Every structure is written in structure tokens, then in C-alpha cells.
Amino acid sequence: MRFKFILLNFMFLFLFLSSFTSNVNASEYQTGVKSGQELVWKCNVCNKIEMDKIFGPEWDDSGIFKNLSKGTRMKWNISALELTETFLIIYFSIWEWTSENIWGIENNDSQITYLSNPKDYSQVLNFSQYSYFVPFWFPIPVGDYMGELSLNEWYNVDNRVLPTLNVDIKENEISPGVPSKDIKIIAIYNDQGILNSYKFYIKGNIVILDIAFDFLPIYVIPTLIGLLCVFALSILLFVFRKRKSVRRK
Amino acid sequence: MNLNIYWARIKNRFRELWEYKIFRIAIIWHLIYFLLSIVLTLNFFRYQTDFRVYFMAGEVFLHDINDLYTFDFTCPFRYLPISAALFVPFFLMGFDLGFIVFNIFNLILNIFICLILYKIIILIRKEDHEKDNKKVIFYICIFLIGLPQLYNYVLGQINLYITFLLLVSLYLFLVHKDLKWDLFSSVILGISIIIKPSLFLLIPFLMVFQIDFKKRKINFDFFRGLIRIIGVLAPAFFNFIFFFLYPPLLKGFLDTNFAGDNPIAQSFSFSISQLITNFYYFYSIPFNQIFILVGVIGIIGGFGFLIFIFRRFEDNSIIFSYAIGILIMLLAYFDSWDHHLLNLIPILIIIIFNLPKHSKIKGTITYSLFFFSFFSLIFSGIWMQTFQVFPYNFVPTLFLLITFYGISKYGVLKEKQIDMES
Numbered sequence: 001m002r003f004k005f006i007l008l009n010f011m012f013l014f015l016f017l018s019s020f021t022s023n024v025n026a027s028e029y030q031t032g033v034k035s036g037q038e039l040v041w042k043c044n045v046c047n048k049i050e051m052d053k054i055f056g057p058e059w060d061d062s063g064i065f066k067n068l069s070k071g072t073r074m075k076w077n078i079s080a081l082e083l084t085e086t087f088l089i090i091y092f093s094i095w096e097w098t099s100e101n102i103w104g105i106e107n108n109d110s111q112i113t114y115l116s117n118p119k120d121y122s123q124v125l126n127f128s129q130y131s132y133f134v135p136f137w138f139p140i141p142v143g144d145y146m147g148e149l150s151l152n153e154w155y156n157v158d159n160r161v162l163p164t165l166n167v168d169i170k171e172n173e174i175s176p177g178v179p180s181k182d183i184k185i186i187a188i189y190n191d192q193g194i195l196n197s198y199k200f201y202i203k204g205n206i207v208i209l210d211i212a213f214d215f216l217p218i219y220v221i222p223t224l225i226g227l228l229c230v231f232a233l234s235i236l237l238f239v240f241r242k243r244k245s246v247r248r249k
Numbered sequence: 250m251n252l253n254i255y256w257a258r259i260k261n262r263f264r265e266l267w268e269y270k271i272f273r274i275a276i277i278w279h280l281i282y283f284l285l286s287i288v289l290t291l292n293f294f295r296y297q298t299d300f301r302v303y304f305m306a307g308e309v310f311l312h313d314i315n316d317l318y319t320f321d322f323t324c325p326f327r328y329l330p331i332s333a334a335l336f337v338p339f340f341l342m343g344f345d346l347g348f349i350v351f352n353i354f355n356l357i358l359n360i361f362i363c364l365i366l367y368k369i370i371i372l373i374r375k376e377d378h379e380k381d382n383k384k385v386i387f388y389i390c391i392f393l394i395g396l397p398q399l400y401n402y403v404l405g406q407i408n409l410y411i412t413f414l415l416l417v418s419l420y421l422f423l424v425h426k427d428l429k430w431d432l433f434s435s436v437i438l439g440i441s442i443i444i445k446p447s448l449f450l451l452i453p454f455l456m457v458f459q460i461d462f463k464k465r466k467i468n469f470d471f472f473r474g475l476i477r478i479i480g481v482l483a484p485a486f487f488n489f490i491f492f493f494l495y496p497p498l499l500k501g502f503l504d505t506n507f508a509g510d511n512p513i514a515q516s517f518s519f520s521i522s523q524l525i526t527n528f529y530y531f532y533s534i535p536f537n538q539i540f541i542l543v544g545v546i547g548i549i550g551g552f553g554f555l556i557f558i559f560r561r562f563e564d565n566s567i568i569f570s571y572a573i574g575i576l577i578m579l580l581a582y583f584d585s586w587d588h589h590l591l592n593l594i595p596i597l598i599i600i601i602f603n604l605p606k607h608s609k610i611k612g613t614i615t616y617s618l619f620f621f622s623f624f625s626l627i628f629s630g631i632w633m634q635t636f637q638v639f640p641y642n643f644v645p646t647l648f649l650l651i652t653f654y655g656i657s658k659y660g661v662l663k664e665k666q667i668d669m670e671s
Contacts, residue, residue: 045533147296151321159297160324161516162636186514196637199533207533216637224635231644 032140032193039076045210072097118148126152134187275390286402300405306333307340318501330491358409395622401588414441435480451574517632519645520585560660613655
């Protein structure tokens with residue numbers, strides 16, 4: 001009798017949950033970043049010689065790669081956000097790549113615009129308007145947004161672990177001689193939709209550009225220390241117990 | 250009439266089991282997992298689940314099969330072409346209904362897995378274990394309430410199909426000793442490989458090959474081994490029909506699975522290959538994934554195979570073969586996730602009952618079993634918090650290695666020595 005009662009309850013719960021799940025399919029996309037937020041990226045690897053060979057010597061004369069070199073940093077300051085039924089827009093100031101510790105005056109103002117519904121794009125998308133081929137920011141939930149975009153054959157979205165945009169462009173695919181070699185990019189985004197890691201590969205998995213978001217959430221180091229302490233303690237405890245049992249014998 | 254009797258027997262047995270507290274907890278807990286997975290996936294994770302890839306693979310299989318390995322799924326489709334056919338009915342149902350029905354199948358499979366697991370344990374249980382079934386029920390319930398079950402349900406993964414076929418083939422290997430049954434059991438194992446190749450590295454361990462150092466004797470049943478290998482590979486060959494009919498499929502399949510020059514992003518997979526890859530990725534060092542994979546398979550697989558051929562017992566050695574094959578796959582292949590542990594956990598439970606009650610090796614296996622059931626997934630969560638500075642989910646790998654060590658010891662120690670150890 002009790003079992004039937006429990007079973008009945010589960011069936012009702014199942015029906016109840018099933019009914020409400022179907023109504024909440026459509027995601028409402030947000031900007032993820034906040035007004036006034038500062039975003040800093042750091043360049044860990046920059047092989048200028050290879051980049052010159054692939055895109056020609058002008059690749060870092062303008063745009064987001066301007067003055068890019070190993071060890072430099074770039075800053076964005078989000079000045080405003082605009083969320084409408086049709087568009088998601090962020091406005092920001094840019095401090096170009098620099099090795100200076102003091103940022104000084106901004107170099108530029110810019111904006112990124114997305115359609116609020118990724119399915120509203122009428123054309124197959126590629127981000128070839130950017131010299132870096134992937135955006136530095138996506139609306140959130142970033143995995144869902146990327147998943148719903150209709151991207152061209154260069155792109156592959158991998159949401160299994162971290163929201164990742166893989167780019168694979170063959171030699172001469174953009175225009176004759178550009179790129180001059182096959183290139184691959186792995187771009188990983190964080191839960192705010194910010195580009196967290198950008199790695200630019202050539203044949204042989206050689207990284208010629210590595211850009212990382214220069215921000216460590218406050219919980220990372222304590223969690224890591226905690227993990228390593230628990231691990232070390234477990235090993236000590238195991239060794240201690242093992243010794244004790246050997247002595248007993 | 251017969252059906253009524255059968256139904257009455259099931260009801261009575263269920264009532265008996267319901268008396269056990271752990272059974273009640275397991276059933277309720279498992280149903281919560283089932284319901285929770287539907288809510289979580291359909292509301293929050295619909296673009297992150299593996300079921301979405303299967304679902305879309307079903308669509309591609311139906312509409313343009315040539316595109317199976319080039320279509321932009323949310324992650325690459327790596328399985329053999331026939332496995333995509335399995336998902337066509339779910340695609341036709343639509344995503345939401347398809348997911349619910351798929352997980353209802355998973356729930357039913359879990360029931361059958363528990364039944365077959367129970368039958369195997371009763372068959373191979375050592376004499377010194379308790380004669381009542383309390384412990385057996387306890388361990389089966391651990392399998393049901395383990396966190397990999399929730400993960401498997403949320404992702405809409407197909408591991409339970411593999412586990413079910415794995416256990417059916419193991420049961421048949423244990424019960425029947427004649428060749429026709431060997432062939433049949435291997436074919437069942439082969440079907441699991443065409444659904445998902447997670448048991449692929451188990452194939453060499455189906456050979457009947459043993460070197461007895463003490464007696465200076467080689468036991469090599471070539472014909473039986475051949476029958477088993479043919480049986481396990483036969484279902485996979487049906488894929489060649491598709492490869493023949495649709496040539497782009499073969500290229501796509503090879504490119505997706507064996508393109509060594511593709512960089513791989515870091516992940517919390519706990520295989521040794523992935524840990525090495527994460528290291529290379531993190532420090533932007535060039536690497537070739539195939540070299541890493543072959544190297545790790547060579548070392549771990551080679552060691553496992555040596556243990557396999559120099560094992561010092563023959564009784565129920567097929568359990569040992571299954572365990573070592575699954576462990577090598579988990580340690581060596583790039584993608585080893587917590588839901589894959591659903592293939593390993595039942596085998597560990599079987600080994601626990603196949604070892605003497607107080608064996609030290611049993612302790613090692615039991616610790617690992619509890620770790621895989623309740624703690625391994627937590628370390629994936631920790632990885633998500635710390636990957637920016639430390640991208641290594643190494644703790645489950647250590648437990649896999651400990652289990653590998655324990656099972657290897659079980660293989661090379663004589664049964665008498667194992668008894669003495671206890």
C-alpha cells in the first residue's frame with residue numbers, strides 16, 4: 001500500500017515536471033558583462049614572424065591586434081549596455097596592447113552588437129570581419145548562444161566541457177594567399193561570455209598566438225590549495241596507517 | 250496464465266526487497282535522479298548534453314548520412330555510422346519527448362542490469378561470503394545511487410546500453426563453455442562496440458592465452474580465441490556497408506577519430522592521455538595526440554596484456570579480462586568521463602564477490618568503487634573551478650591506477666596466495 005502511494009506520488013511529480021519543462025525552452029540571452037566592468041587580456045605567445053607569413057606584415061597595424069606582442073596586455077572598459085528585444089549591444093573603451101603598467105588614456109571606443117535571438121541571423125555567419133576570427137565576447141548562456149548560431153564550415157562549437165569555438169581555415173580560403181598556411185584556433189569562453197583563452201595554431205599544433213583573459217576568480221587559489229592539502233593529507237594518512245599495520249605484524 | 254504467475258513472482262520478490270532499507274533508499278534516490286535529469290536537461294543543459302548530438306545524428310542519418318562526421322554538432326560525433334541509426338526514432342519524437350523516452354529506456358536498462366548483475370554475483374560468489382543476499386543487494390544499490398547515474402541521465406548518454414550488453418555477454422561466457430556460446434557472447438559484446446566503442450580495447454583480452462611459468466606450459470586455444478575475435482568484430486563490419494555505400498563517411502570517421510594533428514582543448518577527462526594533453530595545451534607546447542594515445546596504450550595496455558597472459562588462475566578469468574580491458578580504455582583513451590564509470594562499477598562489484606571475503610585486494614577495489622560512485626564527479630567540479638591554474642583532474646586517474654594495480658595483483662597472485670593474504 002505504502003509502495004503504491006510512493007509510486008503514485010512519483011508519477012504525479014513526473015507529469016508535473018514534464019508539463020512545465022516544455023514551456024521554458026527558449027533562452028533569454030543576456031550580456032553577462034556589467035557596465036563599468038574592466039576586462040584585461042594578456043598575450044602569452046606571439047610569433048610575429050609566422051603571423052607576418054600567414055597574413056602579411058599589416059596584420060598588427062590596426063584593429064584589435066594592433067601593437068600585439070608577447071607580454072603585452074589589452075584592456076576594455078564596458079561603458080554601456082543596451083538590451084532590446086532585437087539587439088544586445090555592449091559599448092566599451094579600448095586600451096590597446098601595451099607592456100606599460102599604467103594604462104593612461106584610452107585609445108579607442110567601440111561596440112559589439114548581436115541579435116537577441118541567434119536564430120534571427122538570416123545568413124550563415126563567420127567572423128572574418130575580425131582579424132582574429134572569433135569574437136572577444138558572446139551573449140550568455142554562451143554555450144546556448146553559440147549552439148544556436150548558424151556558422152559557416154570554418155567553425156565548430158564544442159560545448160561538452162567548456163564553451164569552445166574551434167576554427168579551422170585552410171590555406172587560401174579567405175582570399176588568394178590568405179591565409180598562406182592552414183590555421184586552427186581554439187577559443188574558450190567563460191560563463192560571462194568573455195573570451196577566456198585564445199590559441200592560434202599552425203600545422204604541427206604549434207601555437208603562434210596565445211591570449212588569455214587576465215583574471216582569476218577569488219575562489220580558484222583557495223580551492224586549489226584545499227585540493228592539494230586534502231590530497232597530501234590522504235597520502236600521509238595512508239602511509240601512517242600502512243606503517244602501523246606493518247609494525248603490528 | 251503463465252504471465253500472471255510470473256508477474257506475481259516479480260511482485261513478491263519486490264515486496265521482499267522493499268523490506269531492505271538500502272533498497273528503498275536506492276529506488277527513491279534513483280527515481281529522483283531520473284526526474285531531476287529531465288528537469289535539468291530540458292531547462293538548463295539542452296545545448297550541453299550528449300543526447301543533443303545523438304538526436305542530431307539521428308536527423309543527419311535520416312536526411313544526409315554523408316554529412317555525419319562533418320555536420321556541426323555541439324561536439325564531434327565519433328561513433329560508427331550504425332550507431333546513428335539507433336537515434337532516428339528519438340529524432341522523430343522531437344527533442345523533449347525523445348529525451349524523456351530515451352531516459353525511460355535507460356531506467357528500464359538499469360533494472361535489467363541489476364537483475365543480470367545479481368545473477369552473475371550469485372554465480373561467481375566465493376564460498377566464504379555470507380550466504381544471504383544482504384551484501385549483494387547493498388552493492389547493487391550502490392550502483393543505482395552512484396553519482397555517475399545522475400550524470401548519465403542528465404547527458405542522455407548511452408553507457409547503460411553498453412553496460413547491459415557487457416554484462417549479458419559476461420554472464421553467457423561464465424555460464425556456457427561451448428564454442429557456439431562463445432561466438433554468441435562475443436557478438437553481443439561486438440554489438441556494444443558498434444553502439445559505442447568504449448569497450449574496443451577489451452578485444453585482445455578475449456583471447457584464450459596463458460603462459461604458466463611454473464609448469465612451463467603455454468595454454469593457447471587458438472580456435473576459441475579466433476571465434477571470439479570474429480564474433481566481437483563481426484557486428485562492426487556491418488558498418489563497412491555504410492562506408493562502401495557512402496565513401497565520405499569513411500574519411501569523416503577516420504578524420505574525426507584519428508586526426509593526430511588536430512589540437513585538443515583541455516578538459517576534465519581523467520585519462521592519462523588527456524592529462525598529458527592538458528599539460529601541453531596549458532603551456533602551449535606542440536603535441537601530436539596520436540603519439541600520446543599510442544604511447545599510453547602501449548605502456549598501460551602492454552603491461553595489462555603481460556599481466557593477462559601471465560595470470561596464475563583460469564577460473565572465471567574472463568571477469569579479470571573484462572576489468573583490465575575497461576581499465577585500459579579508461580586510462581588510455583582521451584575521453585574518460587564519470588558516466589563511463591557505469592561500465593566499470595558493475596565489474597568491480599563482481600570482482601568484490603569473486604575475491605575471498607577478507608582479501609586485501611578486495612579492500613582496494615571497494616575503496617575505488619566507493620570513490621567512483623560518490624566522489625569522482627566532485628573532482629570534475631573542482632577542475633571547473635581550478636582549470637585556469639591547474640588543469641589536471643588527476644585524483645580519479647590515481648584511483649583508476651590503484652584499481653589497475655589491485656586487479657593486476659589479483660591476476661598474478663595465485664588463488665591460494667590471495668586466500669592466505671586474507
